[in-house]
Amino acid sequence: MIEVGTVLPEKIFYLDRALLKAYADASGDQNPIHQNEEFALSVGLPNVIAHGMLTMALAGKYVTDWAGGSAHVLEFSARFIKPVIVPADVKTDLTVSATITEVVGNRIKLELSATSAGIKVLGMAKAVVTK
């Protein structure tokens, strides 16, 4: 049902160091805080962290899966409030869900929830889609 207040099913993505390397290559963002643990620790981070834009790209995949493909997104925004921490040899979760907050014709506004290890990582995450 597409009506305001509907909560969409949760989906879990898994991130590991290999995915961060793949995103670095695909996006061109080779900042070592996303790949090199020693470097990440040296700048005061708890471990290697995922690119905020990788987190947002995965949340975007959640949105486009629901909306019917990448062509259906008109607006997409998020605040990077906490990093997704990606230790070596472990898979870290990114758990995404959404609530329909507005329906105007075929334009649907979603408010997204994105957490990792139970901690909210994206704030004010919203998308406007056509479906």
Added chain:
Amino acid sequence: MINPDSVGRTFKGVDQVTVTQSDIDAFAAVIGETDTTVAPPTFSIRISLSQYESILTQPEIGVNWSRLVHGDQKFEIFRPVIAGDVFTCSATIESLRVAAGNEIISVRSDLHNGAELVVSAWSTLVVRG
């Protein structure tokens, strides 16, 4: 320090960036998207961020890229990005403020394919003091 005179100004990117199918395929593969007829919604950030880096680090603006953290991101997508798009990218510095020793810069990039505006993207970038 970022030059406060840069606020409100629009800087043109120096490069034209051609989107290739292999660029889209690589980006889509990372997030598990198998339909690559159009680019995923956040794909254009790879163009905006690289153009920001070359524009904002110019001495007349003075952003220290090595101390940069991405604060937030917004996209308005007027049509999906596709292979063969040739983008010029501008950067407009919309605001600059200092909080807790960090410089917080809001910048908008408009990606044009010829005269057609395809994506507008707003980024808040934090230069850690």
